[in-house]
Amino acid sequence: MSTFRISSQFHVESSVIQKIRYLNRVSRVELSRQLSLAPSTIGIHVDRLMDQGFLRQGHQQESTSGRPATLVELNPDAGQFVGIDLDSRQVHGVSVDFAQRLLRDRTVSVRSNASAENVMDLIESVIEDVKDQSRELLGIGIGVPGTVDIEQGIGVHYQFIKGWRDLPVSKRLQDRFQVPVHLENNIRSMALAERWFGQGKETDNYICLGIRAGIGSGIVLNGELYRGAHHLAGEIGAWRCSSPGDHQSVMLEQVASLEAILQTLTQGVREGKATSLSLSRNRVTLDILSAAVAQADPFACDVLKQAGQLIGQVISQMVLLLDLQKVIIAGPITRLGDVFLLPIRERLKELLPVLHSKEPEVIYSELGDLVGALGAAALAVNVWQPHSR
Amino acid sequence: MSTFRISSQFHVESSVIQKIRYLNRVSRVELSRQLSLAPSTIGIHVDRLMDQGFLRQGHQQESTSGRPATLVELNPDAGQFVGIDLDSRQVHGVSVDFAQRLLRDRTVSVRSNASAENVMDLIESVIEDVKDQSRELLGIGIGVPGTVDIEQGIGVHYQFIKGWRDLPVSKRLQDRFQVPVHLENNIRSMALAERWFGQGKETDNYICLGIRAGIGSGIVLNGELYRGAHHLAGEIGAWRCSSPGDHQSVMLEQVASLEAILQTLTQGVREGKATSLSLSRNRVTLDILSAAVAQADPFACDVLKQAGQLIGQVISQMVLLLDLQKVIIAGPITRLGDVFLLPIRERLKELLPVLHSKEPEVIYSELGDLVGALGAAALAVNVWQPHSR
DNA sequence: TTGACATATTTCGAAATCGAAATAATAATG
DNA sequence: CATTATTATTTCGATTTCGAAATATGTCAA
Numbered sequence: 001m002s003t004f005r006i007s008s009q010f011h012v013e014s015s016v017i018q019k020i021r022y023l024n025r026v027s028r029v030e031l032s033r034q035l036s037l038a039p040s041t042i043g044i045h046v047d048r049l050m051d052q053g054f055l056r057q058g059h060q061q062e063s064t065s066g067r068p069a070t071l072v073e074l075n076p077d078a079g080q081f082v083g084i085d086l087d088s089r090q091v092h093g094v095s096v097d098f099a100q101r102l103l104r105d106r107t108v109s110v111r112s113n114a115s116a117e118n119v120m121d122l123i124e125s126v127i128e129d130v131k132d133q134s135r136e137l138l139g140i141g142i143g144v145p146g147t148v149d150i151e152q153g154i155g156v157h158y159q160f161i162k163g164w165r166d167l168p169v170s171k172r173l174q175d176r177f178q179v180p181v182h183l184e185n186n187i188r189s190m191a192l193a194e195r196w197f198g199q200g201k202e203t204d205n206y207i208c209l210g211i212r213a214g215i216g217s218g219i220v221l222n223g224e225l226y227r228g229a230h231h232l233a234g235e236i237g238a239w240r241c242s243s244p245g246d247h248q249s250v251m252l253e254q255v256a257s258l259e260a261i262l263q264t265l266t267q268g269v270r271e272g273k274a275t276s277l278s279l280s281r282n283r284v285t286l287d288i289l290s291a292a293v294a295q296a297d298p299f300a301c302d303v304l305k306q307a308g309q310l311i312g313q314v315i316s317q318m319v320l321l322l323d324l325q326k327v328i329i330a331g332p333i334t335r336l337g338d339v340f341l342l343p344i345r346e347r348l349k350e351l352l353p354v355l356h357s358k359e360p361e362v363i364y365s366e367l368g369d370l371v372g373a374l375g376a377a378a379l380a381v382n383v384w385q386p387h388s389r
Numbered sequence: 390m391s392t393f394r395i396s397s398q399f400h401v402e403s404s405v406i407q408k409i410r411y412l413n414r415v416s417r418v419e420l421s422r423q424l425s426l427a428p429s430t431i432g433i434h435v436d437r438l439m440d441q442g443f444l445r446q447g448h449q450q451e452s453t454s455g456r457p458a459t460l461v462e463l464n465p466d467a468g469q470f471v472g473i474d475l476d477s478r479q480v481h482g483v484s485v486d487f488a489q490r491l492l493r494d495r496t497v498s499v500r501s502n503a504s505a506e507n508v509m510d511l512i513e514s515v516i517e518d519v520k521d522q523s524r525e526l527l528g529i530g531i532g533v534p535g536t537v538d539i540e541q542g543i544g545v546h547y548q549f550i551k552g553w554r555d556l557p558v559s560k561r562l563q564d565r566f567q568v569p570v571h572l573e574n575n576i577r578s579m580a581l582a583e584r585w586f587g588q589g590k591e592t593d594n595y596i597c598l599g600i601r602a603g604i605g606s607g608i609v610l611n612g613e614l615y616r617g618a619h620h621l622a623g624e625i626g627a628w629r630c631s632s633p634g635d636h637q638s639v640m641l642e643q644v645a646s647l648e649a650i651l652q653t654l655t656q657g658v659r660e661g662k663a664t665s666l667s668l669s670r671n672r673v674t675l676d677i678l679s680a681a682v683a684q685a686d687p688f689a690c691d692v693l694k695q696a697g698q699l700i701g702q703v704i705s706q707m708v709l710l711l712d713l714q715k716v717i718i719a720g721p722i723t724r725l726g727d728v729f730l731l732p733i734r735e736r737l738k739e740l741l742p743v744l745h746s747k748e749p750e751v752i753y754s755e756l757g758d759l760v761g762a763l764g765a766a767a768l769a770v771n772v773w774q775p776h777s778r
Numbered sequence: 779t780t781g782a783c784a785t786a787t788t789t790c791g792a793a794a795t796c797g798a799a800a801t802a803a804t805a806a807t808g
Numbered sequence: 809c810a811t812t813a814t815t816a817t818t819t820c821g822a823t824t825t826c827g828a829a830a831t832a833t834g835t836c837a838a
Contacts, residue, residue, distance in 0.1 A: 012794090029816055038796050043818065066815025067803040205618040217710075226610060228712025229594040230747055238742045239706050249702070313638070317628050318710065321606075323617020353627045358619055401824090418786055427826050432788065455785025456833040 012037070013045050014385045017054060020074055021100065021381070022196075025058045027069030046072055054078045054098070054386055074099040079138040081384070082127050083377025085186055085370075086110075086119065086144045088160045088213050092373040093126035097135070100196070100381060104130045105370055116155075116163040124176060139380035140173055140181045143189030143372050150231060153183045160213065182379045186210075186372050187234060188225055190330050190365070191218025192382075193375030195225075198367045199328055206326035207234075207318055208365070211311070211333045213259045215252055221322065241310055252314060256307045258286065258333050264303055265289060275299035286332055293339050304336060305343045312347025312362075319352065319360050330365035401426070402434050403774045406443060409463055410489060410770070411585075414447045416458030435461055443467045443487070443775055463488040468527040470773070471516050472766025474575055474759075475499075475508065475533045477549045477602050481762040482515035486524070489585070489770060493519045494759055505544075505552040513565060528769030529562055529570045532578030532761050534603075539620060542572045549602065571768045575599075575761050576623060577614055579719050579754070580607025581771075582764030584614075587756045588717050595715035596623075596707055597754070600700070600722045602648045604641055610711065630699055641703060645696045647675065647722050653692055654678060664688035675721055682728050693725060694732045701736025701751075708741065708749050719754035 012035075019034055020026055028046055032039040049055045050072075058071035078098035085092040089110055095103040106129045110119060123142070131137060146158025153170020170181040184192075191208035194200035200208070200220055208218040217234040219226040227233050237253035254260050265284040269277050276297045277284055292300040315327050333340060345362050352359065365371055401424075408423055409415055417435055421428040438444045439461075447460035467487035474481040478499055484492040495518045499508060512531070520526060535547025542559020559570040573581075580597035583589035589597070589609055597607040606623040608615040616622050626642035643649050654673040658666050665686045666673055681689040704716050722729060734751050741748065754760055 027816070039817065040797080040819080041795050044794085063804070064815080065805050065813070067817075068805095069816060219710075221610065221615060226711075229714045230712055232709075233712040234710065235712075236706070236709050238709055238740075240702055240740055313629055317625070317706065320621075320625050320627055321608075321623065321707065321710070322615075323619055323622040323624075325618045351627075351629055416786070428787065429789080429827080430825050433824085453785080454783070454835050456787075457835095458786060 010385055010387075012041075013049055016042070016045050016049065017074070017386065018382070020055065020072060025071040025073045027071055029069065031072075049386065052386065076101060077135065080132050080135040081138055081377045081380045082131060082140045083189075083373040083375065083380065084123055084126060084140070084142040085189060085372030085376055086123065086142070087186070087372070088145060091119070091122050091126050092370055093123075093130040094370055094373040094377055095130040095132055096374070096377050096381070097132075098138075100378070102370075102374075103132050105373065106130050107369065110161075114161065116161055116165075116167055119161055119164075120167070120169070120172060124173070127173070127177065137177065137179050139179050139384050140177060141184070141189070141376035141379035141381075142169060142173070142181065143184050143186035143376040143379070144169065145186050147235075148183055148185050148231060150183055150227075153181060155183070180380065180384070182376075182383060184376065184379050185216075185218075185231070185234075186376075187216040188218040188227070189373075189375035189379060190367075190371045191220055191328075191375070192225055192378050193367055193371045194328050194330075194365065195220055195223075196378045197374060198365060198371070199326065199363060203326045205322065205324050206328060207322070207324055208328045208330055209311075209315070210331050211256070211258055211329060212331040213257060215257045217318075219322075236314070239314065241314065252310070256310045256314075258331065261303060261307050261333075262286070262289065265300060268299055268303070273299050286335065290335055293336055301339050304340045308340050308343030309347040312344040313351060315344065315360075315362060316348050316351035319348070324360050325358070326360055327362045328365050329362065330367075330371060334364040399774055399776075401430075402438055405431070405434050405438065406463070406775065407771070409444065409461060414460040414462045416460055418458065420461075438775065441775065465490060466524065469521050469524040470527055470766045470769045471520055471529045472578075472762040472764065472769065473512055473515060473529070473531040474578060474761030474765055475512065475531070476575070476761070477534060480508070480511050480515050481759055482512075482519040483759055483762040483766055484519040484521055485763070485766050485770075486521075487527075489767070491759075491763075492521050494762065495519050496758065499550075503550065505550055505554075505556055508550055508553075509556070509558070509561060513562070516562070516566065526566065526568050528568050528773050529566060530573070530578070530765035530768035530770075531558060531562070531570065532573050532575035532765040532768070533558065534575050536624075537572055537574050537620060539572055539616075542570060544572070569769065569773070571765075571772060573765065573768050574605075574607075574620070574623075575765075576605040577607040577616070578762075578764035578768060579756075579760045580609055580717075580764070581614055581767050582756055582760045583717050583719075583754065584609055584612075585767045586763060587754060587760070588715065588752060592715045594711065594713050595717060596711070596713055597717045597719055598700075598704070599720050600645070600647055600718060601720040602646060604646045606707075608711075625703070628703065630703065641699070645699045645703075647720065650692060650696050650722075651675070651678065654689060657688055657692070662688045675724065679724055682725055690728050693729045697729050697732030698736040701733040702740060704733065704749075704751060705737050705740035708737070713749050714747070715749055716751045717754050718751065719756075719760060723753040 019031055028042050029039055032042045053075055055072050056075040058073040060068055060070040076097040076099040080095050080097055082095050090107055092107045094105040097103055106126055144155050147156040149156055155164055155167040155169050158164040170183050173181045187210040194208050200206050204223040206220050210216050215237045217236055219234050239252040240249040241252050262284050265277055269279055276295055277292050289300055404424060408420055417431050418428055421431045442464055444461050445464040447462040449457055449459040465486040465488040469484050469486055472483050479496055481496045483494040486492055495515055533544050536545040538545050544553055544556040544558050547553040559572050562570045576599040583597050589595050593612040595609050599605050604626045606625055608623050628641040629638040630641050651673050654666055658668055665684055666677060666681050666689060678689055
């Protein structure tokens with residue numbers, strides 16, 4: 001694949017837009033400083049981008065001493081992006097305007113026996129739904145579970161959807177909607193969303209730990225998403241850990257994922273443990289667990305504590321290896337609150353040597369169910385470039 | 390600290406020199422491609438750098454079809470750099486010419502009760518020794534153990550040298566030798582040496598695992614040294630691991646470092662295990678162990694196998710998290726050969742899921758005792774810039 | 779030997795960027 | 809109210825980089 005050079009003009013304008021996106025409202029001088037370009041150069045590009053309608057004048061404000069800056073901001077009406085997050089059970093879709101503000105969102109659930117083909121149809125209909133008819137569609141981002149080939153836009157493999165193997169996701173959507181489509185692993189999309197809108201905004205080194213059916217993570221280092229040599233970075237589901245009671249080492253995913261926790265609880269109920277937990281369709285669900293936790297059910301709390309401590313140990317290792325400032329935990333498990341979070345923090349504190357003066361924060365994501373979809377949209381936004389139009 | 394902008398001219402020339410350094414001999418066109426600059430632009434800079442004596446014409450060669458390239462290479466005589474590696478027990482020093490070829494090297498040992506002050510004196514004398522009198526000294530790089538503040542050039546803390554705390558290493562050497570001095574953690578220096586001269590040359594994502602008195606690692610991601618939020622990345626000595634026989638988790642460094650291994654062996658000899666190992670000054674030394682391994686002493690081999698398996702597990706975790714292509718093991722422990730290396734590889738193979746089609750290599754460093762010093766020199770080389778002279 | 783063909787390098791006018799000075803717009807001050 | 813200080817933005821000639829075409833220098837095949 002030949003690496004063609006992008007006309008330098010567009011490259012600069014692209015990075016100008018990115019910076020404004022990141023800072024919301026900026027003066028020309030501030031842009032000049034941040035991009036290491038002369039003020040005069042920035043002036044030229046900002047003027048051009050305003051002519052083209054991508055930027056607009058913001059309220060000039062900020063009175064210190066000296067001439068006040070005339071702030072520049074994105075023109076929300078310059079177009080829209082769509083982001084899709086495919087979970088094992090749901091498709092979340094969002095559309096955002098050019099200033100990356102939410103326009104519409106929609107969530108549909110996936111039948112448990114749905115095929116890859118069914119899922120793709122569903123995704124297309126969700127895109128159709130959330131798309132605003134009155135704006136130009138500039139790009140689509142999509143986060144999918146499992147392994148992906150982001151260059152080719154192919155979903156390589158995901159075990160929980162029938163036939164999800166070497167699926168040309170990007171090509172299909174590109175053909176249908178006639179805009180650039182960017183594929184990414186969905187946990188990395190979430191990490192990206194945290195970077196843009198969430199708790200990673202001011203933080204350059206963090207991990208977004210997704211605890212759902214499996215366990216995976218999106219890694220941001222020096223402010224950039226890290227993907228690894230074969231786009232497999234962050235796949236820590238298979239980490240071997242010492243489970244507290246057990247002599248043998250076990251896989252992280254088989255002990256501390258939401259699925260594994262619910263499994264352990266279900267097993268406990270069947271064995272007749274003293275607990276207020278009940279079964280629905282033969283298993284403990286997250287809702288049931290949530291209710292039990294609210295009543296401080298001892299068995300449920302104990303199981304969560306065990307899992308939390310293990311996660312705490314895993315986080316201690318990631319922090320030591322990568323010298324992280326933050327670990328953001330995402331996924332439905334965050335609904336359980338402190339019962340799960342506090343044991344993680346405690347264990348982490350125990351395991352980090354004192355020399356780590358700056359103790360890393362462990363926090364829940366606050367972006368809600370749309371995290372992944374917003375991140376996917378950000379993916380498309382990130383790589384979009386102003387064409388001559 | 391104000392971020393002053395370097396005149397763009399020097400920035401380009403600097404990156405031209407870096408690229409040539411990396412590729413040894415290159416044509417102007419190849420440079421143009423690699424740096425994404427127009428051939429005409431490269432021509433101007435190469436001509437100028439030749440006039441200034443930094444570059445010279447290489448043998449023009451490489452006959453394919455078309456006009457043959459006139460290769461450009463570094464002029465070795467343009468100056469020299471010095472690199473220092475401070476280990477807990479030794480100071481290694483090297484000088485390299487402008488083309489980064491070894492000029493001289495010298496190793497002196499550090500008295501076990503030496504103070505920070507003694508060590509600094511020793512370092513100064515080593516620099517004086519290895520420095521070539523006939524060339525201009527352009528920079529000094531120095532790798533030291535423990536935590537460092539690379540911006541300030543301060544050795545923050547190292548427990549095994551008396552008084553090694555908040556030591557202004559760079560300032561002292563800068564005052565004495567009147568050239569830029571660059572400080573770094575010594576394991577990161579080693580990782581950098583692998584990147585420049587060793588097995589990291591063609592590999593963009595790897596870890597250099599240093600197993601000595603302690604255990605630490607230097608991390609290279611996307612071709613660049615990763616330092617983390619507070620320059621603490623890679624400090625995995627405190628990782629909690631499940632030791633095979635034990636129920637409690639233990640610190641990696643206390644089980645699998647060279648020090649720990651020798652300690653375990655010493656203990657074993659005292660307890661009268663059946664072994665050919667003997668004690669020298671009340672302890673098993675690496676030399677003794679080495680000899681025992683050569684005779685396939687069962688106790689020694691078993692202990693090494695245990696340690697190797699633990700390291701294998703640790704590597705599996707790092708590989709899964711960071712999707713690495715390679716792990717390079719460095720330190721005196723590599724003298725033990727396959728008895729230590731093979732268990733690592735076996736355990737790693739066991740623990741990696743099949744989906745990791747590209748199995749990462751685990752190899753010993755082949756750079757010998759000068760790794761660290763060469764890496765430190767590379768550190769200075771890396772940031773050096775052509776001044777107008 | 780000659781004439782494609784291929785690739786490297788240089789040439790040169792156009793475009794982008796710089797840097798320093800000029801200009802603009804405000805607060806603080808006397 | 810005028811003046812000074814301070815920061816933002818624009819102006820404009822100088823410098824750097826680009827891009828396309830011209831030129832250089834080899835291989836290969838007829």
